[in-house]
Amino acid sequence: MSGPEIRRVGVVGLGAMGAGIAQLAIEAGYETVGREVSGELGAKARDRIAHFLQRKVDKEQMSADEREAALASLFLTTELADFADCDLVIEAIVEDLQAKLELFAALEGIVRPDAILATNTSALSVTEISAAVSTPERVIGMHFFNPAPLMPLVEIVRAELSTDETVEAAFAVGARLGKRPIRCHDTPGFVVNRVLIPLLNDCIRILDEARVTPQDLDTAMTAGAGWPMGPCALVDLVGIDVHVHASEALYEKLREPRMAPPPRIVAMKHAGLLGRKSGRGFFTYD
Ligand SMILES: NC(=O)c1ccc[n+]([C@@H]2O[C@H](COP(=O)([O-])OP(=O)(O)OC[C@H]3O[C@@H](n4cnc5c(N)ncnc54)[C@H](O)[C@@H]3O)[C@@H](O)[C@H]2O)c1
Numbered sequence: 001m002s003g004p005e006i007r008r009v010g011v012v013g014l015g016a017m018g019a020g021i022a023q024l025a026i027e028a029g030y031e032t033v034g035r036e037v038s039g040e041l042g043a044k045a046r047d048r049i050a051h052f053l054q055r056k057v058d059k060e061q062m063s064a065d066e067r068e069a070a071l072a073s074l075f076l077t078t079e080l081a082d083f084a085d086c087d088l089v090i091e092a093i094v095e096d097l098q099a100k101l102e103l104f105a106a107l108e109g110i111v112r113p114d115a116i117l118a119t120n121t122s123a124l125s126v127t128e129i130s131a132a133v134s135t136p137e138r139v140i141g142m143h144f145f146n147p148a149p150l151m152p153l154v155e156i157v158r159a160e161l162s163t164d165e166t167v168e169a170a171f172a173v174g175a176r177l178g179k180r181p182i183r184c185h186d187t188p189g190f191v192v193n194r195v196l197i198p199l200l201n202d203c204i205r206i207l208d209e210a211r212v213t214p215q216d217l218d219t220a221m222t223a224g225a226g227w228p229m230g231p232c233a234l235v236d237l238v239g240i241d242v243h244v245h246a247s248e249a250l251y252e253k254l255r256e257p258r259m260a261p262p263p264r265i266v267a268m269k270h271a272g273l274l275g276r277k278s279g280r281g282f283f284t285y286d
Contacts, residue, residue: 010089014045018092020148104132123249188253198258203231214282232282236275
C-alpha cells in the first residue's frame with residue numbers, strides 16, 4: 001500500500017494532548033479537522049490554542065498574520081463524517097480500549113481506504129487497537145509527549161501489521177510537525193515510558209530505603225546524574241495519579257516488580273496529593 005500525500009489531518013479528542021497536536025498541525029500548515037464530543041469543548045480547545053499562539057506572537061516566534069492563518073485552518077466539528085477527506089486521523093480520546101476500538105471501527109467506515117489512522121495512546125496496545133479495522137496495515141501509533149507543542153519527541157509505534165509506508169508517512173508528518181520522531185515497535189511502554197516508569201518507581205522506593213528527602217533526592221539526580229529535573233519534581237509535574245496509572249498498566253502487562261507503583265505513591269494518590277495540579281505532591285505549590 002502506498003500512502004497518500006498528507007495534506008489534511010484530523011484530530012479526534014481535543015483535550016490536553018489533542019489540542020496540542022491540533023496546534024502543531026495548523027502551525028505546520030495542515031488543514032486540520034478537530035473533533036470533540038460537544039461544540040463547547042471544541043470551542044474551549046480553540047481558545048487554548050489561540051492563547052498559546054498569541055504567546056508565540058508576543059514572543060515574536062510567529063507573526064500575527066501567521067497566527068490568523070493557522071487558526072483559520074482549524075475546522076471544528078462534532079461529526080465523525082467530517083473526517084471523510086482526511087489523509088491522516090490522529091486519535092487522542094480517553095485512554096479506554098473499548099472507546100478507541102469503537103472509534104476506529106467507525107472511522108474505517110468514513111475515511112478513504114488509504115487514509116492513515118494513528119493513535120496517541122500511552123499504555124494500550126496499538127496492535128490491539130488496529131484489530132478494530134479490516135485494514136490494520138494503515139494503523140500506527142504516534143505517541144506525543146505532554147505538552148505536545150513543547151516536547152520534541154514523538155514515538156512512531158509500528159503495530160504488528162503496520163506497513164513500511166504507514167510508518168514512514170507518520171514519521172514524515174512527525175518531522176513536519178517540528179518533532180524529533182523515532183521508530184519503535186508496539187511493546188508495553190514503547191521506549192520512553194518503558195525506561196522511565198520503573199526508574200521513577202526506583203527513585204520513589206529509594207526515598208524510604210535511603211531515608212533521603214525528596215529535595216535531596218532531586219539534588220542527587222540533577223547534580224550527580226545530570227538530570228534536567230529531579231524525579232520528585234518530575235512526578236509532581238506529570239501528576240501522581242497519571243504516574244500510578246501508567247505504572248499499573250505496565251505492571252499488568254510485564255509483571256516486573258519494578259513496574260508496580262510503590263505503596264507510598266499509591267497512598268499519595270488516594271490522599272489527593274496529585275502533584276502540581278492539586279497544589280501538593282512531593283512538594284507544595286502556590
Ligand atoms: N496527558 C498525557 O500526558 C499524555 C501523554 C501522551 C499520550 N496521552 C494519551 O493521549 C490520549 C488523550 O489523553 P489526554 O491527556 O489528552 O486526555 P484528556 O482527557 O485531556 O482529553 C481527551 C478528550 O477526548 C474527548 N473525547 C472523548 N471521546 C471522544 C470521541 N469519541 N470523539 C471526540 N472526542 C472525544 C474528551 O471530551 C476529552 O476532551 C490518551 O490516550 C492518553 O493516554 C496522554
